[in-house]
Amino acid sequence: xxxxxxxxxxxxxxxxxxSFAQVEFGIKTGVSLTSMSFDDKDYGSEHPDWNxxxxxxxxxxxxxxxxxxxAGVLYDYKESHVEVFNASGGGYYNFYNIEQKQxxxxxxxxxxxxxxxxxLGFYLFAGPQLGIVLEGKDIKKEDGNWSHNxxxxxANFGVGTTLFKHLELSLAFSADITKTGEVKTNNNKIxxxxxxxxxxxxxxx
Numbered sequence: 001x002x003x004x005x006x007x008x009x010x011x012x013x014x015x016x017x018x019s020f021a022q023v024e025f026g027i028k029t030g031v032s033l034t035s036m037s038f039d040d041k042d043y044g045s046e047h048p049d050w051n052x053x054x055x056x057x058x059x060x061x062x063x064x065x066x067x068x069x070x071a072g073v074l075y076d077y078k079e080s081h082v083e084v085f086n087a088s089g090g091g092y093y094n095f096y097n098i099e100q101k102q103x104x105x106x107x108x109x110x111x112x113x114x115x116x117x118x119x120l121g122f123y124l125f126a127g128p129q130l131g132i133v134l135e136g137k138d139i140k141k142e143d144g145n146w147s148h149n150x151x152x153x154x155a156n157f158g159v160g161t162t163l164f165k166h167l168e169l170s171l172a173f174s175a176d177i178t179k180t181g182e183v184k185t186n187n188n189k190i191x192x193x194x195x196x197x198x199x200x201x202x203x204x205x
Contacts, residue, residue, distance in 0.1 A: 022061035026166075026204035028072055029054040032174070032196035036080040036098055038183070039191045047081045053104060057202060068110040070125065076104040078194055096146055099137040100180065100194070105130045106156060114162065121162035129154045129174065136181065144185040146192075153178045160200070168202035 035048040055074035062068060082096040112123025136148025154177050160170025179191035 024059045024204045026057050026059070026202055027055070028057045028074065028200060028202040030198050030200040032078070032198040034078045034080055034194060034196040036082050036180070036192050036194055047083070049079050049081060051076075051078045051196070053077065053198075055104075057204075059110075059204065066111055066113055068112070068123075069107065070110055071107045072105070074104040074106070076100075076102050076131070078102075078196070080194070082192075096139050096141070096183075097137070098139070098146060098181075098192070100133060100148060101135040103132040103134060105132070108156070112162070118165050119163070123160050123162065123170075124158075125160065125170070125172075126157035127155070129156055131176070144183045144190075146181060146183050148181040149179060151178075152176045152180055156198075158198070158200075166204050168200070168204070170198075170200040170202070172198045172200060174198055 030053060032051050032053065033048045034051045053074045053076040055072055057070060057072035057074075060069045060071075078098075078100045080098045082098060106127060106129035108125040108127035110123045110125040112121055114121035131152040131154060133148055133150050133152075138148060139146040154175055156172050156174035158170050158172025160168055160172075162168050173196070175195040176193040178193075180194045181192055183190045183192065
Protein backbone atom coordinates (compact mmCIF):
# COMPACT_ATOMS: atom_id res chain seq x y z
CA UNK A 1 0.00 0.00 0.00
CA UNK A 2 2.79 2.44 0.92
CA UNK A 3 4.50 1.72 -2.39
CA UNK A 4 1.35 2.86 -4.15
CA UNK A 5 0.52 5.86 -1.95
CA UNK A 6 3.96 7.47 -2.01
CA UNK A 7 4.23 7.74 -5.82
CA UNK A 8 0.61 8.90 -5.95
CA UNK A 9 1.32 11.63 -3.39
CA UNK A 10 4.43 12.77 -5.29
CA UNK A 11 2.42 12.86 -8.49
CA UNK A 12 -0.26 15.06 -6.90
CA UNK A 13 2.37 17.42 -5.51
CA UNK A 14 3.97 17.66 -8.94
CA UNK A 15 0.64 18.41 -10.62
CA UNK A 16 -0.24 21.09 -8.05
CA UNK A 17 3.19 22.71 -8.42
CA UNK A 18 2.87 22.73 -12.18
CA SER A 19 -0.63 24.24 -11.95
CA PHE A 20 0.53 26.91 -9.52
CA ALA A 21 3.37 27.79 -11.88
CA GLN A 22 0.79 28.66 -14.53
CA VAL A 23 -0.69 31.45 -12.40
CA GLU A 24 1.03 34.83 -12.12
CA PHE A 25 0.07 37.79 -9.94
CA GLY A 26 0.93 41.40 -10.63
CA ILE A 27 0.02 45.07 -10.57
CA LYS A 28 -1.22 47.14 -13.48
CA THR A 29 -1.38 50.90 -13.78
CA GLY A 30 -1.68 53.39 -16.58
CA VAL A 31 -3.06 56.59 -18.00
CA SER A 32 -6.04 57.02 -20.30
CA LEU A 33 -7.16 59.73 -22.69
CA THR A 34 -10.88 59.74 -21.90
CA SER A 35 -13.85 61.35 -23.61
CA MET A 36 -17.64 61.21 -23.39
CA SER A 37 -19.88 60.56 -26.38
CA PHE A 38 -23.67 61.04 -26.57
CA ASP A 39 -26.32 59.13 -28.49
CA ASP A 40 -27.48 62.47 -29.89
CA LYS A 41 -24.44 63.65 -31.85
CA ASP A 42 -25.81 67.20 -32.05
CA TYR A 43 -26.26 67.51 -28.31
CA GLY A 44 -22.70 68.37 -27.32
CA SER A 45 -18.99 68.00 -27.92
CA GLU A 46 -16.45 66.43 -25.60
CA HIS A 47 -12.89 67.42 -24.73
CA PRO A 48 -10.58 64.44 -23.98
CA ASP A 49 -8.92 64.47 -20.55
CA TRP A 50 -6.04 62.48 -19.06
CA ASN A 51 -7.04 60.09 -16.28
CA UNK A 52 -5.55 57.07 -14.46
CA UNK A 53 -6.19 53.58 -13.04
CA UNK A 54 -4.28 51.10 -10.84
CA UNK A 55 -4.88 47.71 -9.23
CA UNK A 56 -3.95 44.01 -8.89
CA UNK A 57 -4.12 41.56 -11.81
CA UNK A 58 -3.78 37.81 -12.23
CA UNK A 59 -2.84 35.83 -15.35
CA UNK A 60 -3.76 32.18 -16.04
CA UNK A 61 -2.03 30.10 -18.71
CA UNK A 62 -4.50 27.96 -20.68
CA UNK A 63 -3.78 24.39 -21.84
CA UNK A 64 -3.74 25.70 -25.42
CA UNK A 65 -0.30 27.08 -26.20
CA UNK A 66 -0.01 30.86 -26.63
CA UNK A 67 -3.36 31.56 -24.91
CA UNK A 68 -3.75 33.22 -21.49
CA UNK A 69 -6.57 34.78 -19.49
CA UNK A 70 -5.86 37.99 -17.59
CA ALA A 71 -8.25 39.47 -15.02
CA GLY A 72 -7.98 42.39 -12.63
CA VAL A 73 -9.68 44.70 -10.18
CA LEU A 74 -8.65 48.27 -10.95
CA TYR A 75 -9.44 51.57 -9.28
CA ASP A 76 -10.39 53.71 -12.26
CA TYR A 77 -10.76 57.50 -12.23
CA LYS A 78 -12.33 59.24 -15.21
CA GLU A 79 -13.19 62.85 -15.88
CA SER A 80 -14.42 64.56 -19.03
CA HIS A 81 -15.30 68.19 -19.83
CA VAL A 82 -18.32 68.38 -22.09
CA GLU A 83 -19.81 71.37 -23.90
CA VAL A 84 -23.60 71.14 -24.18
CA PHE A 85 -25.58 73.25 -26.63
CA ASN A 86 -28.43 75.21 -25.11
CA ALA A 87 -30.95 75.80 -27.88
CA SER A 88 -32.97 78.25 -25.83
CA GLY A 89 -29.87 80.30 -25.04
CA GLY A 90 -29.17 81.42 -28.59
CA GLY A 91 -26.06 79.32 -29.09
CA TYR A 92 -24.77 79.56 -25.52
CA TYR A 93 -22.92 76.49 -24.23
CA ASN A 94 -23.28 74.97 -20.78
CA PHE A 95 -20.41 72.92 -19.37
CA TYR A 96 -20.54 69.54 -17.69
CA ASN A 97 -17.51 68.36 -15.74
CA ILE A 98 -18.38 64.65 -15.68
CA GLU A 99 -16.41 62.75 -13.04
CA GLN A 100 -16.47 59.05 -12.14
CA LYS A 101 -14.65 56.78 -9.67
CA GLN A 102 -15.22 53.06 -10.14
CA UNK A 103 -13.92 49.53 -9.71
CA UNK A 104 -13.13 48.25 -13.19
CA UNK A 105 -13.05 44.46 -13.56
CA UNK A 106 -11.63 43.41 -16.95
CA UNK A 107 -11.24 39.80 -18.14
CA UNK A 108 -9.13 39.49 -21.29
CA UNK A 109 -8.20 36.60 -23.55
CA UNK A 110 -4.58 36.98 -24.67
CA UNK A 111 -2.87 35.50 -27.72
CA UNK A 112 0.90 35.85 -27.78
CA UNK A 113 4.33 34.47 -28.54
CA UNK A 114 7.81 35.03 -27.11
CA UNK A 115 11.40 35.21 -28.35
CA UNK A 116 14.91 35.06 -26.90
CA UNK A 117 14.10 32.60 -24.09
CA UNK A 118 10.89 34.45 -23.18
CA UNK A 119 12.74 37.75 -22.61
CA LEU A 120 10.75 39.44 -25.39
CA GLY A 121 7.14 38.76 -26.26
CA PHE A 122 4.19 40.22 -28.14
CA TYR A 123 0.48 39.67 -27.59
CA LEU A 124 -3.02 40.70 -28.64
CA PHE A 125 -5.86 40.87 -26.14
CA ALA A 126 -9.58 41.53 -25.97
CA GLY A 127 -12.43 40.99 -23.55
CA PRO A 128 -15.35 42.36 -21.53
CA GLN A 129 -15.14 44.56 -18.45
CA LEU A 130 -17.55 45.40 -15.65
CA GLY A 131 -17.59 48.84 -14.05
CA ILE A 132 -18.92 49.25 -10.50
CA VAL A 133 -19.31 52.94 -9.73
CA LEU A 134 -18.00 54.00 -6.33
CA GLU A 135 -18.70 57.68 -6.77
CA GLY A 136 -20.31 59.59 -9.60
CA LYS A 137 -20.82 63.31 -9.71
CA ASP A 138 -24.41 64.19 -10.69
CA ILE A 139 -24.81 67.62 -12.25
CA LYS A 140 -27.85 69.87 -12.41
CA LYS A 141 -28.36 72.50 -15.12
CA GLU A 142 -31.34 74.58 -16.12
CA ASP A 143 -31.76 72.71 -19.39
CA GLY A 144 -30.72 69.23 -18.26
CA ASN A 145 -29.41 67.07 -15.41
CA TRP A 146 -26.60 64.52 -15.71
CA SER A 147 -26.89 61.33 -13.59
CA HIS A 148 -24.62 58.26 -13.38
CA ASN A 149 -25.49 54.57 -13.67
CA UNK A 150 -24.28 52.42 -10.77
CA UNK A 151 -23.02 49.69 -13.12
CA UNK A 152 -21.88 49.57 -16.72
CA UNK A 153 -20.65 46.88 -19.08
CA UNK A 154 -17.83 47.60 -21.50
CA ALA A 155 -15.15 46.04 -23.68
CA ASN A 156 -11.49 46.59 -24.42
CA PHE A 157 -8.89 45.38 -26.91
CA GLY A 158 -5.28 46.15 -27.68
CA VAL A 159 -1.72 45.05 -28.31
CA GLY A 160 1.21 44.68 -25.93
CA THR A 161 4.79 43.56 -25.41
CA THR A 162 6.46 41.58 -22.60
CA LEU A 163 10.02 42.39 -21.50
CA PHE A 164 12.22 40.10 -19.38
CA LYS A 165 9.21 37.88 -18.47
CA HIS A 166 7.88 40.26 -15.79
CA LEU A 167 7.36 43.70 -17.38
CA GLU A 168 4.51 44.45 -19.79
CA LEU A 169 3.60 47.51 -21.85
CA SER A 170 0.37 47.74 -23.84
CA LEU A 171 -1.84 50.11 -25.79
CA ALA A 172 -5.60 49.56 -25.60
CA PHE A 173 -8.95 51.06 -26.47
CA SER A 174 -11.66 50.78 -23.80
CA ALA A 175 -15.30 51.76 -24.14
CA ASP A 176 -18.59 51.44 -22.28
CA ILE A 177 -21.19 49.38 -24.15
CA THR A 178 -24.04 50.21 -21.82
CA LYS A 179 -24.57 53.85 -20.93
CA THR A 180 -22.31 55.48 -18.34
CA GLY A 181 -25.18 57.82 -17.48
CA GLU A 182 -27.70 60.14 -19.09
CA VAL A 183 -28.78 63.75 -19.40
CA LYS A 184 -32.46 64.28 -18.64
CA THR A 185 -33.97 67.33 -20.31
CA ASN A 186 -37.52 68.60 -20.50
CA ASN A 187 -37.92 66.86 -23.85
CA ASN A 188 -35.99 63.58 -23.68
CA LYS A 189 -33.19 61.49 -22.18
CA ILE A 190 -29.78 61.43 -23.86
CA UNK A 191 -27.40 58.57 -22.98
CA UNK A 192 -23.66 59.18 -22.63
CA UNK A 193 -20.78 56.68 -22.73
CA UNK A 194 -17.14 56.90 -21.73
CA UNK A 195 -14.42 55.80 -24.13
CA UNK A 196 -10.68 55.81 -23.52
CA UNK A 197 -7.33 55.24 -25.20
CA UNK A 198 -5.09 53.58 -22.59
CA UNK A 199 -1.35 53.21 -22.07
CA UNK A 200 -0.74 50.34 -19.63
CA UNK A 201 2.23 49.27 -17.52
CA UNK A 202 2.08 45.86 -15.82
CA UNK A 203 4.54 44.15 -13.47
CA UNK A 204 4.20 40.42 -12.73
CA UNK A 205 5.95 38.73 -9.81
